[in-house]
Amino acid sequence: MNPLLAKISKEDLLNLPLKSFEGKIEVICTEVEFQKHLAQLRGEKVLGFDTETRPAFKKGVRYKVALLQLSGKNTAYIFRLNMLGFPKELSEILASEQVVKAGAAIRDDIKGLQKYRQFTPGGFVELQTYVTQFGIEDAALAKITGNVLGFRISKSQRLTNWETPELSSSQLKYAATDAWVGYKIYTCLENEHKPNLS
Numbered sequence: 001m002n003p004l005l006a007k008i009s010k011e012d013l014l015n016l017p018l019k020s021f022e023g024k025i026e027v028i029c030t031e032v033e034f035q036k037h038l039a040q041l042r043g044e045k046v047l048g049f050d051t052e053t054r055p056a057f058k059k060g061v062r063y064k065v066a067l068l069q070l071s072g073k074n075t076a077y078i079f080r081l082n083m084l085g086f087p088k089e090l091s092e093i094l095a096s097e098q099v100v101k102a103g104a105a106i107r108d109d110i111k112g113l114q115k116y117r118q119f120t121p122g123g124f125v126e127l128q129t130y131v132t133q134f135g136i137e138d139a140a141l142a143k144i145t146g147n148v149l150g151f152r153i154s155k156s157q158r159l160t161n162w163e164t165p166e167l168s169s170s171q172l173k174y175a176a177t178d179a180w181v182g183y184k185i186y187t188c189l190e191n192e193h194k195p196n197l198s
Helices: 010-014 031-042 088-095 106-113 127-134 141-149 169-193
Strands: 024-028 046-053 065-071 075-080 100-103 124-126
Touching: 010 141, 024 031, 024 169, 031 075, 031 088, 046 106, 046 169, 065 106, 065 169, 075 169, 100 106, 100 127, 100 169, 106 124, 124 127, 127 141, 127 169, 141 169
Parallel strands: 024 075, 046 100, 100 124
Antiparallel strands: 046 065, 065 075
């Protein structure tokens, strides 16, 4: 078990090994694909959560959320919302108090998703707040990842076009990794660092 630090320096973070998600990535673009994975998705009790939006390089230009990423331990689900839309069952998962959705800086992500369909978010864990009870002061996902999980993640694909007809393998890995580390941070803190109160 890694001892947790209040803060991790940039230098220490750069010295950590680079890791990314190595499980199965399911890219969901159609209603048929969505229905195929729905039962498996509903079976997940903890999901890492993230979204990606096409970057706008012009003032006043804003794009809708292009991807929603939800990741369990072994499978990351990448929903291409610009193709799929926002199925009602997906909003039900995001509203469910029974399913933990863990991510960083989630408020704007949720607001972006509500532009597709109104839902009341339930079961969300804001990691930036959650980690403070463990004495962690860092708020950036990359720094929380380094601190809790002992590795760093690449941010190289962040400003790529998430609405491109075909996502590259680098984009998919980046998107899956961002959601997966949310899952990993939450489960690691819950299982290894939470005081046993029983």
